[in-house]
Amino acid sequence: MAGNITKIAIHHWKWQLGTGKNPFESVYKYPHDESKWFNELRKFTVQYQVKVNIEEADYPLQRENDKYIMELAEDLGFRSCELRFLNHCRLFLNVISLSDIVNESGRGIDPTVTNFKKLPGKQLSDVCIQHKPDHTKWSIWFRFINLITNARQHTLKQPLGAWCVNQDQIRKKFSSYRTSNMLFKAEEGKIYAKNIHKVAGTEWVGFSQETVETIPVDATPCLQSYAGWPYTQYNKKEDMHQDKCLPAAKSGIISHIRQKRINGNSAQFMRKVIQTELIEEYYQQKLGDVYNKVQWEVFQKALKQKKAKGALLKMLHGICATKKHLTKIRLTIHPECPCCKQDIEDQHHILKCKERSHETYIAFNEEMKKIFSEIKDTENILTQIFDSIVLQSNQMDVVWTFQEQNEIGWDKLLTGFVSQDWQKVMNKLVPDKRWTETMGKIVAGVWRTWLAMWRLRNSSLDTNTRYCAQMIDDNNRLSLHIIYSLREMLSKSVQQTMKRTVMEHLQMTREEVSNWLLMYTEVIKNSIENQDPEIWQRTTDDSITKFNSEE
Numbered sequence: 001m002a003g004n005i006t007k008i009a010i011h012h013w014k015w016q017l018g019t020g021k022n023p024f025e026s027v028y029k030y031p032h033d034e035s036k037w038f039n040e041l042r043k044f045t046v047q048y049q050v051k052v053n054i055e056e057a058d059y060p061l062q063r064e065n066d067k068y069i070m071e072l073a074e075d076l077g078f079r080s081c082e083l084r085f086l087n088h089c090r091l092f093l094n095v096i097s098l099s100d101i102v103n104e105s106g107r108g109i110d111p112t113v114t115n116f117k118k119l120p121g122k123q124l125s126d127v128c129i130q131h132k133p134d135h136t137k138w139s140i141w142f143r144f145i146n147l148i149t150n151a152r153q154h155t156l157k158q159p160l161g162a163w164c165v166n167q168d169q170i171r172k173k174f175s176s177y178r179t180s181n182m183l184f185k186a187e188e189g190k191i192y193a194k195n196i197h198k199v200a201g202t203e204w205v206g207f208s209q210e211t212v213e214t215i216p217v218d219a220t221p222c223l224q225s226y227a228g229w230p231y232t233q234y235n236k237k238e239d240m241h242q243d244k245c246l247p248a249a250k251s252g253i254i255s256h257i258r259q260k261r262i263n264g265n266s267a268q269f270m271r272k273v274i275q276t277e278l279i280e281e282y283y284q285q286k287l288g289d290v291y292n293k294v295q296w297e298v299f300q301k302a303l304k305q306k307k308a309k310g311a312l313l314k315m316l317h318g319i320c321a322t323k324k325h326l327t328k329i330r331l332t333i334h335p336e337c338p339c340c341k342q343d344i345e346d347q348h349h350i351l352k353c354k355e356r357s358h359e360t361y362i363a364f365n366e367e368m369k370k371i372f373s374e375i376k377d378t379e380n381i382l383t384q385i386f387d388s389i390v391l392q393s394n395q396m397d398v399v400w401t402f403q404e405q406n407e408i409g410w411d412k413l414l415t416g417f418v419s420q421d422w423q424k425v426m427n428k429l430v431p432d433k434r435w436t437e438t439m440g441k442i443v444a445g446v447w448r449t450w451l452a453m454w455r456l457r458n459s460s461l462d463t464n465t466r467y468c469a470q471m472i473d474d475n476n477r478l479s480l481h482i483i484y485s486l487r488e489m490l491s492k493s494v495q496q497t498m499k500r501t502v503m504e505h506l507q508m509t510r511e512e513v514s515n516w517l518l519m520y521t522e523v524i525k526n527s528i529e530n531q532d533p534e535i536w537q538r539t540t541d542d543s544i545t546k547f548n549s550e551e
Contacts, residue, residue: 020059089141107155298443
């Protein structure tokens, strides 16, 4: 069922484009394409060289030298907006190729496609509904007609040749058809057939006629004079399937991407090829000259150990929701850390915040114990590596040199951008394994540590937020109890803004309750103190005592 729906959608889409070819493999750009999903899909296949074969039997070219109108207009240099206007006129006329707008001879333009004023306001077809274009769009259509025809004569500069399709496949309906020896004409629901005689090299139609049920499939449109002479010779390709104007139908879908045949799980295969290319292009632009100095094998090893998603993915791209980034995108005005209130909070501060520094090193050591349970780090190499990441500077022993890492930047260590300089360090730490694998595990361990500290930071903020919200709710409830207990002393204008009970007032949102108290509390207090200077304080003390006893 889904396959049939897709075929119907592609069938309609090709008519809207104005082509019978495979749009996924066409050299044309079709800037007039107004579809959404198919347009993005076609751009995707072109960008990543995905080869998709679909049937090309829809809307075939019908005659020799025939061309699709929209593709010819694109070759003629029409702009995108002009192609869109031209396409509206084409859809309204219900045509797709030159054979649909010329007469039976293949030389002259059919008058019905130029006299648009006599056409109805809405043109209906089996494929689409197109309302009548305005004069601006028709001017583009006539410009196209002028470009493909000789001046004043309205004859094609390159006439169409023999027919390549059978009579029942011709999209346009003609008044007369002929074979080599018969002429057929449809009138008043009946089909009349006459013999064609040839005398001294001249063809003419006899007077006797007979009624037939159907027109033969090998008949071709014929232009006939009033005197009975057929103006059009019988001209049809004998072997239509070998002619270029009728593409052979293809079945099945064969897909390639970047000259690689897709095999196995197609989604995973395409994702791997596309993501690899996108990552390379992204980081080449981001890192510039130092791109080739980064050991990307280490980065890939780390991604295999710990998949980048959620907060970690944002951290790797520098868009994690730290206070510094939120300030950058104007979602806050305070870049300071909400926990320590001292330093600017960036993604490195998550590891070195004084409120979590002890927990940070404990978490990192636990991660390293899981990864390197059998080695003894007597020279504290792992601690030096972590200090270099946290402090964004070289904290390694002086015996190691890091010229390339200095060029890449020590702040890039957190994101897994390491240089060849680390090979000697890793060989010293784990001699019997590849250094890229060892370093990849360390980077993945640092990422897990960062995620643990990020969750701890968010948890502490959530706790503080909940505590503050509870305090606001308690204060609002207390203030409302005081005000409602003194309701009889308030003016009618104030009472009209109040609810029937305190509980009904608390049904409002926290913000609405707070705004109401902010607007009326001071007014209510002054009004009551003017009547009795001590009653407000006495009622407040009684309400606090009552609330404490309830808790």
